[in-house]
Amino acid sequence: MKNTLCNTALAALLVLTSTGTSAGGNHAGGHDHADAIGAPGIAANATRTVNVEMTDAMRFNPSGIDVKQGDTVRFVVTNSGKLKHELVLGTEEALKAHYEVMKKNPGMEHADPNMVTLAAGQTGEIVWQFTKAGKVNFACLQPGHYEAGMKGAVNVEGSAAAAELTEGEIRKIDKDGKKLTLKHGPLKNLDMPGMTMVFQVKDEAMLDTLQVGDKVRFEAEKIGGKFTVTRIEAVR
Structure with missing residues (x-):
């Protein structure tokens, strides 16, 4: 029965995702979140840690969080109350849709x-x-909690650096050599025209979420005489 209920919720959220408004996305943990609110991050790449407390007063502390575009944030969430609580990131539309499913199926x-x-x-x-x-909402979707005002928002400040990321396509991934072959556009900071070339990666964990054929946006620097990808994100 639980699998059937999860599939019902999944179907509703995937409809929203296809229009670029979902946060619930794939209950198996896929890439359907990216268009609307971002993407699952890699802990090793976290640029900051934010501690969030959930209380039986139906509040998050803090309820407003400011980050910069491109940041990977590690949220350490603590339930200080006696009731079950949760923190779900999403668009307002997706959170409301998910909440309606939770109200009908409280044991999901x-x-x-x-x-x-x-x-x-x-x-x-x-x-x-x-x-x-832009703004990424978060809420507790346990029945009754969302309606009681257990909501918050992450305000994502636009980054000039993010706008300057170079577009490319992955042609080859070499995990053993910690290398990535990219067909890319001009790299202005390196005074390099568009071409296909092999890069080192600053952190091999970057390769875990990428696949050959992925369209990406990335930043590269010359480190120790080697052209190195220091930041990369898939464009799903």
């Missing part, structure tokens, strides 16, 4: 990368990369 269990559900006294984490400027 889910585990997406954009959320954490915690029993009383527990602490958990979400690692998320905010790839677009």
Whole structure:
């Protein structure tokens, strides 16, 4: 029965995702979040850690969080109350749709990368990369909690650096050599025209979320005499 309920929720959220408004996305943890609110992040690439407390007063502390476009944030979430609470990142539309499903199916269990559900006294984490400027909402979708005002928002400040990322396409991934072959446009900071070339990667964990054929936006520098990708994000 739980699988059937999860599939019902998944179907509703995927409809929203296809229009670029979903945060719930894939209950198996896919890439359907990226168009609207960002993408699952890599803990090793986290640029900051934000501690969030969830209380039985139906509030998040803090309820407003400021980040910069491109930041990968590690949210350390603690439930200081006696009730079950959760923090779910998403657009307002997707959160409302997800909440309606939760009200109809209060026993539904889910585990997406954009959320954490915690029993009383527990602490958990979400690692998320905010790839677009604007507002990303978050809420507790346990029945009754959303309506009681358990909501917040992440304000994502636009980054000039993010706008200057170079577009490219992955042609080859060499995990053993920590290398990436990219067909790319001009790299202005390196005074280099568009071409296909091999780059080192600053962090081999970058390669874990990428696939050959992916369209990407990236930043590269010359480090120790080697052309090195220091930041990269897939364009799904």
